[in-house]
Amino acid sequence: MSLKLLNKSSLTWGxxxxxxxxxxxxxxxxxxxxxxxxxxxxxxxxxxxxxxxxVTSNPETGALVDLLRSIVREDLLFSRYFNMVEGGxxxxxxxxxxxxxxxxxxxxxxxxxxxxxGAAVTLRCRIMDVATGKILYEKEGDASREAARRLAHxxxxxxxxxxxxxxxxxxxxxxxxxxxxxxxxxxxxxxxxANVVRLTFDRSISLLPEWSPDGKAIAFNSYKAQNPDAxxxxxxGGGTVHQLSMRQGLNTGPHWSPDGATLAVTLSKGSDPDIxxxxxxxxxxxxxxxxxxxxxxxxxxxxxQQIAFISDRSGNPELYVMDTTGAHVQRxxxxxxxxxPAWSPKGGLIAYERQRSQGQYDIYVIDPSGQNNxxxxxxxxxxxxxxWSPDGRFIVFASNRNGRRQLFIMGADGSDPHQVGNxxxxxxxxxxxP
Amino acid sequence: xxxxxxxxxxxxxxxxxxxxxxxxxxLATQQDMVRLNTELNKNxxxxxxxxxxxxxxxxxxxxxxxxxxxxxTTLSQKLEDLQANMDRRMNVLxxxxxxxxxxxxxxxxxxxxxxxxxxxxxxxxxxxVGFRNFVADFSKNDLAPxxxxxxxxxxxxxxxxxxxxxxxxxxxxxxxRSDYAPKALFKKGVALQQAGKGEDxxxxxxxxxxEYPRHELAKSAKDVLKASE
Numbered sequence: 001m002s003l004k005l006l007n008k009s010s011l012t013w014g015x016x017x018x019x020x021x022x023x024x025x026x027x028x029x030x031x032x033x034x035x036x037x038x039x040x041x042x043x044x045x046x047x048x049x050x051x052x053x054x055v056t057s058n059p060e061t062g063a064l065v066d067l068l069r070s071i072v073r074e075d076l077l078f079s080r081y082f083n084m085v086e087g088g089x090x091x092x093x094x095x096x097x098x099x100x101x102x103x104x105x106x107x108x109x110x111x112x113x114x115x116x117x118g119a120a121v122t123l124r125c126r127i128m129d130v131a132t133g134k135i136l137y138e139k140e141g142d143a144s145r146e147a148a149r150r151l152a153h154x155x156x157x158x159x160x161x162x163x164x165x166x167x168x169x170x171x172x173x174x175x176x177x178x179x180x181x182x183x184x185x186x187x188x189x190x191x192x193x194a195n196v197v198r199l200t201f202d203r204s205i206s207l208l209p210e211w212s213p214d215g216k217a218i219a220f221n222s223y224k225a226q227n228p229d230a231x232x233x234x235x236x237g238g239g240t241v242h243q244l245s246m247r248q249g250l251n252t253g254p255h256w257s258p259d260g261a262t263l264a265v266t267l268s269k270g271s272d273p274d275i276x277x278x279x280x281x282x283x284x285x286x287x288x289x290x291x292x293x294x295x296x297x298x299x300x301x302x303x304x305q306q307i308a309f310i311s312d313r314s315g316n317p318e319l320y321v322m323d324t325t326g327a328h329v330q331r332x333x334x335x336x337x338x339x340x341p342a343w344s345p346k347g348g349l350i351a352y353e354r355q356r357s358q359g360q361y362d363i364y365v366i367d368p369s370g371q372n373n374x375x376x377x378x379x380x381x382x383x384x385x386x387x388w389s390p391d392g393r394f395i396v397f398a399s400n401r402n403g404r405r406q407l408f409i410m411g412a413d414g415s416d417p418h419q420v421g422n423x424x425x426x427x428x429x430x431x432x433x434p
Numbered sequence: 435x436x437x438x439x440x441x442x443x444x445x446x447x448x449x450x451x452x453x454x455x456x457x458x459x460x461l462a463t464q465q466d467m468v469r470l471n472t473e474l475n476k477n478x479x480x481x482x483x484x485x486x487x488x489x490x491x492x493x494x495x496x497x498x499x500x501x502x503x504x505x506x507t508t509l510s511q512k513l514e515d516l517q518a519n520m521d522r523r524m525n526v527l528x529x530x531x532x533x534x535x536x537x538x539x540x541x542x543x544x545x546x547x548x549x550x551x552x553x554x555x556x557x558x559x560x561x562x563v564g565f566r567n568f569v570a571d572f573s574k575n576d577l578a579p580x581x582x583x584x585x586x587x588x589x590x591x592x593x594x595x596x597x598x599x600x601x602x603x604x605x606x607x608x609x610x611r612s613d614y615a616p617k618a619l620f621k622k623g624v625a626l627q628q629a630g631k632g633e634d635x636x637x638x639x640x641x642x643x644x645e646y647p648r649h650e651l652a653k654s655a656k657d658v659l660k661a662s663e
Contacts, residue, residue, distance in 0.1 A: 290654060292486075292493050303556035305591045314497040323587065327620040327651055331501045347554035368554055369547075370508070 045163060047082040048106030048130070049073055051090055055115040055122075065114045068123055068152045072112065074192060075156035075170040080393075080411070082163065096133045106130050110159060121148045125155050127162060137162050149194055169389055173433045174396055175199075175209040175218050176407060180425030186220050186233065191389075191432070193407075193421020199233055200241070211235075211433040212256050218431070219244060219254035219263060230254045230265055232280070245282045249273075257300050264288070264298035264307050275309055277324065288326035299343050299350075301368065308332075308341040308350050308368070319352055321368055332370040340385045343368075344412070346392035351376070353384045353397075363397055365412075376414030387432045388412075396420065396430045503613070507576045514575065515543040542572040546581060558588040579609035583618055590621065595629035598622075616646040620655060636662065 052069040054061040077084055088101045091111065101109055108127050115122040124140040139158050143151035150171075157168030172191045177184050184205045189196040200206045204224040211218055218233045230244040230251040245251040249268030256263055262285060266273050273294045277285040289295040293313040300307055301321075308321050319333040319341055337355035344351065349365045354375075356362055361382045366373040377383040381401035388395055389409075396409050402419065405426035410417035518541035549564025561584065568581040575581075586601030602625060605618035619642040626635035639655040646652055 290650065291497075292490055301554065303554060303558075303591065305553075305587060313493055314501070315494045323621070325621060325624050326654070327617045327624075328583070328587075328614075330504065331497065334501070347556065348551065369550060370504075 044081065044083040046085055046105040046107045047076060047163065048085040048088055048101045048104065048109035049076070050088070050109055050111045052112035052114055055113050056117060058116060061114060061116045064116055064121065064148065065112075068114055068121075068148060069112060071149060071152035071192075072110070072125070072156050072159070075153060075168065076110075076160065078170070078192070079160050079164070079166075079168060081160065081166065096128050096130065098130050098133055101130045108136065108163065116145075119145050121145060121151060123148075123151055123155055125159060127159065149190065153190065153192075167391060169391060169394070172390060174387075174407065174420070174430050175211060175220075175433060176398075176430045177207040177209065177220075177428040178423055178425050179428075180423065184428070186218065187423070188218075188235070188433070189421055189423070191409075191420070193419075193423075196421065196423055199235070208253055208429050210253075210255055210431050213258055213260045213434060215434040219256065221252050221254075228252055230263075230282075243282070244280075245278060253297050254278075255299050258302055258304045264300060264309075266296045266298065275307070275326075286325065288322065288324070290326070297339060297341055299341050301343050302345050302347045306368065308343055308352075310339055310341065319350065319366070321350075330370065332366055332368070333373070338364075342386050342388055342395075344388050344392045345390055349412070351386035351388065351395055353386065363395065363414075376410065376412075377417065383408075385429050387430050389432050390434045394432075396432050398428055398430060400426075500613070507580075510576050511543050511546075515541040518542065542568065542575050542577065545571070546577050549581070550584070553584055553588060556591075558592050562588045579605055579612035579614040582608060583614045586618065586621065586625075590625055593628075595625045596631075598625040599629065599631075599634075616642060616649040616651050619646070620651045623655065623658065632662070 049069070049072070052065045054065050073084070076082055083105065085101070085104045085106045088104050088106065088109070089097045096109060107130055109130060111126045111128065113124045115124075120142055121144070122140060122142050124138065126135050127137040128134065129136050137159075139155060141151050141155055153170035156170040160166065160168035160170070169191055173188045174191055175186060175188045178187050181203075183203045184207050185198055185202065186200045186206050186209045187196055187198050199218070200220075200222070202222055202224040204222055206220055206222040206224070209218045209220040212232075216235055218235055220231055220233060221228055222231055223229075225246065227246070227248075228250050229246045232242045232244050232254075234240045234242075244254060244263070245265055245267065247267055248270050250266055250273050252266045254263045254265045260280075262277050262279055265276055265278055267276050267284075268274075272292060273296055274287060274289045275295045275298050276287050279285055288298075288307065289309070289311070291311065291313040293311060294317070295309055295311045295313070297310040298307045299309070304324070306321055306323055308319060310317050311320050312318070314331065316335070317337055317339060318331060319338050320329055320331050322329040332350070333352075333354070338352050341350050341352040343349075344365075347368075349367055351363055351365045353361045354364050359382065360380055361384050362378060363376045363383050363386045364373060365376060376395065377397075377399070379401050381399055382405070383397055383399045383401070386395045386397045393412050394409055395412060396407055398405055399408050400406075401408075405428065406423065407420050407427050407430050408417050409420050522541075545564065545568045549561050549568060552558075552561035552564055565581045565585045565588070568575075569578055569585070572578060582601065582605045586598050586605065589595075589598035589601050599622045602618040602622035605612070606615045606622070609615055619638060623635045623638035623642065626632075626638060636659065639659050642649075642655045643652045643659070
């Protein structure tokens with residue numbers, strides 16, 4: 001998919017947000033609160049997924065119905081909030097077979113209708129209470145054919161929010177570097193691996209993309225001016241690129257503060273690489289590290305008051321935490337080569353990669369006081385560059401466990417690691433956007 | 435005369451020879467000097483490298499020492515927690531035996547951790563309450579300087595810079611020998627700068643340089659003072 005198409009998608013979606021919504025309006029939290037009666041025992045809510053119906057009868061609608069239902073199904077499964085149930089009877093004249101769905105373990109069911117008129121797709125989803133057969137929630141959205149996937153993702157997030165009270169991840173995207181063109185360029189894809197879009201065309205080495213907290217920009221590094229410089233790319237914005245820091249030597253790893261106003265960056269300026277705070281225009285606000293040796297890979301804590309970073313001041317590259325003036329530095333790891341720290345959006349954990357043996361790297365988490373260090377991956381592979389989902393429940397990382405280096409997602413406890421997408425070439429440095 | 439001719443020729447020959455010899459000597463001396471110079475430079479470079487290596491080693495050792503101190507604090511904290519747990523269990527047991535109810539008490543580690551988690555989650559108001567309780571209840575604990583430092587950090591995070599400066603000052607007053615004292619002095623200076631009290635900030639940085647001249651933050655304080663000149 002080209003960048004043009006992506007822009008078009010977003011615009012179309014902007015349009016469809018305006019056009020939205022019919023049916024009985026229910027306040028966002030009401031459905032979830034109402035469902036607490038079921039979920040109080042700590043068991044996952046049983047959610048039945050019916051077959052989606054086609055409102056229009058043209059042959060293309062059928063394929064679209066299957067596609068949109070499968071996207072909603074995968075999004076609900078990915079969220080891990082529900083006990084998903086399928087295979088119950090369809091609605092008969094709009095009525096739900098409560099006995100059959102109830103015996104399958106469903107407390108609510110989700111239905112969907114798809115309409116395709118010209119290039120416009122309409123998807124209407126409903127949540128129905130199995131006990132009473134009543135419609136609890138209904139929402140409809142429009143989009144162009146190209147944006148149909150996004151439409152399904154956005155509706156999935158609405159359903160997840162209604163049923164769990166938590167914001168969903170289905171609308172999120174992942175930025176990463178990839179070398180399929182024999183150059184390293186920056187790409188984005190949906191969180192499920194679909195819609196891979198290339199953002200840079202520099203025929204150079206571009207890497208370490210990092211989403212801004214508002215999702216409207218991506219900071220990254222590029223050697224396109226024959227020096228490791230830092231740039232900011234507007235998203236979607238047609239890929240407009242601004243220079244961030246072009247100083248002599250290293251200008252690497254720009255990482256945004258939670259308010260998006262400042263960035264932590266590694267600058268060498270012809271000497272030892274140190275960490276600096278800069279503003280969005282690249283002006284230096286403060287130098288944070290003074291120690292001899294290399295200080296690099298800064299990542300902000302979600303409270304904006306601390307920065308985790310890597311330093312070899314003790315001999316090996318180890319993980320440290322400091323405040324945003326550099327005065328209060330604490331060392332967290334001992335003994336081995338570590339890199340790529342990423343602070344969980346919930347604040348309680350820092351993920352990082354650690355060398356176990358030659359060519360074998362694993363993802364670990366540690367709490368910011370240096371306690372409870374534990375491995376999340378274990379395998380004879382390079383598991384690198386962890387990045388947290390915005391809700392702090394998942395981690396995306398790069399791994400060559402299946403041969404080619406691809407992106408994988410696992411739970412924050414290391415559970416169920418699975419490949420996301422299958423992109424030609426090798427993928428590096430994922431950053432999960434808001 | 436017979437002898438003079440060859441003598442003359444010899445002399446004639448000797449002059450260019452001697453000048454050649456002289457030139458040769460000069461060249462050799464020059465080469466020696468260059469060699470000496472090169473060796474000197476090499477020695478100097480070696481010395482600089484060694485100094486730099488030594489500096490690096492010293493810094494690594496310092497860093498390891500600091501880390502060991504931090505780990506000691508953690509371990510001693512764990513020991514105190516174990517002791518507190520043991521006391522609690524003994525109280526519960528003795529309560530069961532004597533039929534009286536045992537008072538519920540949290541270990542210092544638990545109180546500190548709760549406050550620290552609140553700080554991490556950005557709940558600075560709650561964290562301040564937690565750290566204050568810690569400082570009040572466990573003033574002799576190894577984590578007390580740290581807890582007082584984090585009260586100041588929370589005020590700093592809330593952009594209450596004058597309050598933060600006051601709280602940093604409490605670290606220095608109560609724990610002047612702790613590693614948190616120079617850190618607190620530096621941050622007091624930064625907080626005062628943020629509060630627009632430039633003169634007070636300058637005084638604080640000067641105090642840091644004077645009272646903790648060997649601490650690495652003394653260098654940072656000097657840099658700040660230099661920049662403000």
